[in-house]
Amino acid sequence: MAQEKPELNILSNDISTAQNKFEKKRYQKILPRHNIRKRCPPQGTRRNNDVYVTSSSNFKSQLGQCRKLIEEGEQEIVIHGLGAALPQAINLALQLQDLSHNTWCVSTGTDTVDVVDDLEPLSDDVDFDTRVRPNSCIHIKLVKKP
Amino acid sequence: MQRRVMSHNPKRFPRRLREAHIDMQLKSGIPNVVKTPSRKYRRRPQNLLQEYNRRQRRFVWLETHIWHAKRFHMVEKWGYKLANFPNDKSFRACYRACKEHCLLQDISYFSCIEIVGELDNILKGLNQLTSTECGLTFGAKCSLQGTRECSTTVFRVKAYPNGVIGTVKFMWKPPGNDSRRTLWVWCHAAYYSELFDELVKVFSLKNIHDCEEMDVDCDANEKSESENSLVSKIPKYTSTDCDVTVSQLKDTLNRFRLTGPLSQPILTDLLRVIDPDKMSVSVTDSTMENSRLSWAHSLLDQPETVEILKKKRDFWDKMKLFTEPSQLPPHSVIPLTVSDPRYHMPQIRTKLVSDSEGQSGIWPLKTIPADFVQDNGMWEPSIRDKSRSEKLSTAELNLIKSDQLVPGACDFDNLAPASYLPVILIQNPGFRPQFTKKGGGGSSWGGGWDVVAPAGWAMPLWLGMAWRGARVGGLRASASMAREAGTLCLPPDSAAGQMCDAAERAAKTDAFFRKPPAKRPNYIKLGIPTPFHRPWKELIRDWNDSENTPSTFCVLRSIAALQNLNSLLQELRNLSSSALNEKLLEIGLEVSSFLVAVNVRMCKRGNLCENSTLCLPLMEDVEKLKENGGFMGPVEPSHVDIYEDERRSARETHQKQMIRLRKKRKAAKDKNSAETLKVLKETTDLKVKEERALMQRLWLPTEIGNLRNGCSREVMGFLENGAFSYKEACSTGQGYVALTALLKFCSHWKTVAPSKYPLILVRSPFSYQYSFAELSIIL
Numbered sequence: 001m002a003q004e005k006p007e008l009n010i011l012s013n014d015i016s017t018a019q020n021k022f023e024k025k026r027y028q029k030i031l032p033r034h035n036i037r038k039r040c041p042p043q044g045t046r047r048n049n050d051v052y053v054t055s056s057s058n059f060k061s062q063l064g065q066c067r068k069l070i071e072e073g074e075q076e077i078v079i080h081g082l083g084a085a086l087p088q089a090i091n092l093a094l095q096l097q098d099l100s101h102n103t104w105c106v107s108t109g110t111d112t113v114d115v116v117d118d119l120e121p122l123s124d125d126v127d128f129d130t131r132v133r134p135n136s137c138i139h140i141k142l143v144k145k146p
Numbered sequence: 147m148q149r150r151v152m153s154h155n156p157k158r159f160p161r162r163l164r165e166a167h168i169d170m171q172l173k174s175g176i177p178n179v180v181k182t183p184s185r186k187y188r189r190r191p192q193n194l195l196q197e198y199n200r201r202q203r204r205f206v207w208l209e210t211h212i213w214h215a216k217r218f219h220m221v222e223k224w225g226y227k228l229a230n231f232p233n234d235k236s237f238r239a240c241y242r243a244c245k246e247h248c249l250l251q252d253i254s255y256f257s258c259i260e261i262v263g264e265l266d267n268i269l270k271g272l273n274q275l276t277s278t279e280c281g282l283t284f285g286a287k288c289s290l291q292g293t294r295e296c297s298t299t300v301f302r303v304k305a306y307p308n309g310v311i312g313t314v315k316f317m318w319k320p321p322g323n324d325s326r327r328t329l330w331v332w333c334h335a336a337y338y339s340e341l342f343d344e345l346v347k348v349f350s351l352k353n354i355h356d357c358e359e360m361d362v363d364c365d366a367n368e369k370s371e372s373e374n375s376l377v378s379k380i381p382k383y384t385s386t387d388c389d390v391t392v393s394q395l396k397d398t399l400n401r402f403r404l405t406g407p408l409s410q411p412i413l414t415d416l417l418r419v420i421d422p423d424k425m426s427v428s429v430t431d432s433t434m435e436n437s438r439l440s441w442a443h444s445l446l447d448q449p450e451t452v453e454i455l456k457k458k459r460d461f462w463d464k465m466k467l468f469t470e471p472s473q474l475p476p477h478s479v480i481p482l483t484v485s486d487p488r489y490h491m492p493q494i495r496t497k498l499v500s501d502s503e504g505q506s507g508i509w510p511l512k513t514i515p516a517d518f519v520q521d522n523g524m525w526e527p528s529i530r531d532k533s534r535s536e537k538l539s540t541a542e543l544n545l546i547k548s549d550q551l552v553p554g555a556c557d558f559d560n561l562a563p564a565s566y567l568p569v570i571l572i573q574n575p576g577f578r579p580q581f582t583k584k585g586g587g588g589s590s591w592g593g594g595w596d597v598v599a600p601a602g603w604a605m606p607l608w609l610g611m612a613w614r615g616a617r618v619g620g621l622r623a624s625a626s627m628a629r630e631a632g633t634l635c636l637p638p639d640s641a642a643g644q645m646c647d648a649a650e651r652a653a654k655t656d657a658f659f660r661k662p663p664a665k666r667p668n669y670i671k672l673g674i675p676t677p678f679h680r681p682w683k684e685l686i687r688d689w690n691d692s693e694n695t696p697s698t699f700c701v702l703r704s705i706a707a708l709q710n711l712n713s714l715l716q717e718l719r720n721l722s723s724s725a726l727n728e729k730l731l732e733i734g735l736e737v738s739s740f741l742v743a744v745n746v747r748m749c750k751r752g753n754l755c756e757n758s759t760l761c762l763p764l765m766e767d768v769e770k771l772k773e774n775g776g777f778m779g780p781v782e783p784s785h786v787d788i789y790e791d792e793r794r795s796a797r798e799t800h801q802k803q804m805i806r807l808r809k810k811r812k813a814a815k816d817k818n819s820a821e822t823l824k825v826l827k828e829t830t831d832l833k834v835k836e837e838r839a840l841m842q843r844l845w846l847p848t849e850i851g852n853l854r855n856g857c858s859r860e861v862m863g864f865l866e867n868g869a870f871s872y873k874e875a876c877s878t879g880q881g882y883v884a885l886t887a888l889l890k891f892c893s894h895w896k897t898v899a900p901s902k903y904p905l906i907l908v909r910s911p912f913s914y915q916y917s918f919a920e921l922s923i924i925l
Contacts, residue, residue: 035578037476037575037578039472039473039474039476040470040472040473040593041473042469042473043469043470046469046499116512118475118476118575120476120477121282121286121287121288122281122282122705123278123281123282124278124282124283124285124286124287125287126287126288127287127288128288128294128475128476128477128513130475130512130513132512
């Protein structure tokens with residue numbers, strides 16, 4: 001398809017005129033030789049009282065979920081958050097503490113997990129590859145005060 | 147129940163009336179009534195099987211057909227009888243299964259073609275069918291080791307970018323000592339024969355199956371055995387100019403698709419991987435009553451194989467620690483040898499949950515080691531056959547079970563002879579997120595496993611999975627999954643897609659004219675010339691100059707071009723108008739016959755549906771939206787129906803004619819002139835047919851005028867499908883727009899951009915209301 005060839009230039013122009021880091025970031029998103037696919041992060045326990053917060057989860061519904069757990073007589077709730085969802089997880093824990101009038105004590109643990117991005121080849125001469133990057137996570141344990 | 151039994155069976159009449167009745171029946175000709183055999187007779191296994199074989203003659207059944215037929219609506223599609231949707235409520239349930247649990251589908255209608263030969267010879271032929279511009283091809287470096295399954299788009303011989311056949315998946319057999327390589331190409335049933343015809347052309351294939359002659363001396367027993375084996379039935383073709391053999395493995399392999407996080411615990415629980423330590427013990431232990439050497443025992447002869455088997459066993463134990471299939475390397479192929487799943491069935495239908503306590507030891511698993519893929523029986527037709535013939539029938543297993551003192555508890559491992567089957571697991575990483583909105587679904591949506599098993603093993607595996615809590619879906623579930631993910635299947639420029647569209651169009655037109663006229667939407671007034679199909683050819687015609695109108699259209703598949711377009715659309719707001727013009731010029735003006743696949747996402751209220759028109763917004767629409775955020779969109783003025791009077795007058799004359807003919811028929815009947823009556827009846831039928839054709843033409847004119855400027859907003863393209871998406875929490879759809887239209891949209895949109903994402907107008911075929919929707923390109 002000869003008529004499509006000139007379009008390739010757009011990309012290279014883009015890179016050279018990249019002025020800020022946002023544009024660079026965008027360039028990384030459309031790496032020409034690979035597709036980037038983010039793998040699911042590793043999950044620990046999946047008990048009833050484990051709440052995993054992600055940036056796309058609904059805050060209000062998760063708050064309701066935690067309140068329901070409290071009403072059901074749960075003695076301990078663990079809220080997990082990873083990367084960009086850290087503030088949301090902290091916010092959730094603080095809101096819960098507020099709602100329960102400080103009858104629950106909060107203990108926080110931080111950790112780092114390795115998350116994996118898969119680089120899927122877009123052309124024949126490249127192979128699959130992975131990119132491992134460390135990401136911060138938080139585990140907030142809410143325990144009912146005796 | 148037969149209605150009016152009495153008139154069919156004279157013995158049910160009172161005796162005094164019987165004679166007269168028989169006389170009358172004789173005069174009118176006794177109907178040829180075939181007595182239905184009794185149910186008891188019909189249900190005898192032999193007769194039942196015969197009946198099943200008769201019913202399979204026209205449309206092939208999958209191995210799980212009877213299980214599905216009891217629970218699903220079946221449709222005849224692509225030469226198969228396939229499950230469409232279950233009898234219980236399923237839309238939301240299937241979505242939830244995909245997202246949180248496990249959705250199970252029998253996709254054995256994906257057929258496999260095996261190509262054996264020297265690597266260079268195979269690639270030389272197959273490269274004529276693919277293009278490097280569309281991504282990976284058959285010779286992709288990442289696929290040659292046999293550790294990953296890849297997919298590619300196939301075209302007719304050297305016809306790219308036209309003549310698309312469809313997307314196929316392929317996997318190479320891992321390289322062995324032999325220089326000959328084996329390739330499996332998995333192809334959808336809709337374009338299987340088309341692809342095979344191209345392969346015949348490329349390799350100049352000749353059938354060799356007929357050359358195999360039966361040995362005359364072999365006794366009856368052996369003969370029946372060879373008849374049972376599937377190996378001898380596989381159609382084989384050989385190339386006349388190079389050393390390449392092609393076999394059609396259609397219907398000799400089963401492929402199941404599990405989607406959703408629960409597929410991981412289901413598979414790790416279902417598949418008990420062969421344990422060489424235990425097996426060698428059972429071989430030496432001759433005291434066992436039912437001991438028998440299965441095909442898998444021959445694997446223990448070689449020490450290297452035993453090592454690999456042990457490694458695989460350890461690896462499979464670790465697999466239990468993963469909670470989701472999308473935590474594993476994408477598209478990885480894991481061949482396993484597992485024991486009969488019926489030996490480990492749960493007592494009742496249960497739902498498994500993943501109970502992983504951290505994956506510290508194995509995370510992150512970057513790739514599946516290459517030596518894991520070695521030595522799998524799945525690639526050998528003889529082993530596939532052996533595993534099938536060594537399989538105990540369910541009746542035999544039930545006999546063993548019934549001998550047990552404690553009902554229910556039965557340790558088949560010790561009681562029944564060992565039986566193993568080879569399987570191949572293929573990881574499916576799920577769909578890439580397509581929609582522009584932040585957090586619009588995780589990347590892992592739709593991830594799971596594909597299980598490939600030899601023929602004869604479908605039901606044991608199927609029941610094993612269904613009993614562990616997998617929810618079964620049909621074709622409708624596949625379609626809605628693809629829509630949620632924002633992808634399209636069966637493209638409109640392929641023969642398979644066009645056939646599918648034509649069938650859909652015929653069915654919808656038929657349904658439209660079955661309605662009374664007052665209940666039909668007037669598509670002329672609505673300004674929708676093609677409510678039941680998508681006129682791509684006319685769209686391309688109208689978006690081009692009259693001089694160099696391309697005769698065909700095709701979908702833009704070049705990855706580089708699509709990525710450029712995508713980045714252009716995303717950066718529209720930041721680009722200066724001079725830079726934009728430059729880029730538009732660069733993209734070129736000759737790209738005239740291309741369609742671009744797009745995702746459409748409704749901004750406000752309203753529902754998308756298939757065949758909706760995608761239109762360019764006018765400047766005033768966008769300005770109104772900018773002023774008033776609640777502006778729903780412009781309204782199309784009602785068009786003038788020029789055929790209304792013609793329809794009315796035609797109807798009136800027709801009715802008058804019918805009355806006249808009825809009178810004539812009555813007169814002929816009274817005169818007992820059969821000849822005239824016959825002629826009159828024929829005339830009536832002809833008139834009715836003519837009237838119907840005329841009315842259809844007056845309701846839905848066949849000639850399409852100017853499609854592009856037929857309405858108050860310029861038409862860019864059409865939607866292939868659309869409905870409410872649970873994942874996006876709004877209405878979404880997929881369709882195609884003309885590339886020329888998209889480029890015009892880019893330059894158009896730049897001047898006023900009220901929203902972060904490019905907005906277009908969408909109109910359903912039965913509504914005057916345009917609505918704003920976000921546009922993004924399907925990569």
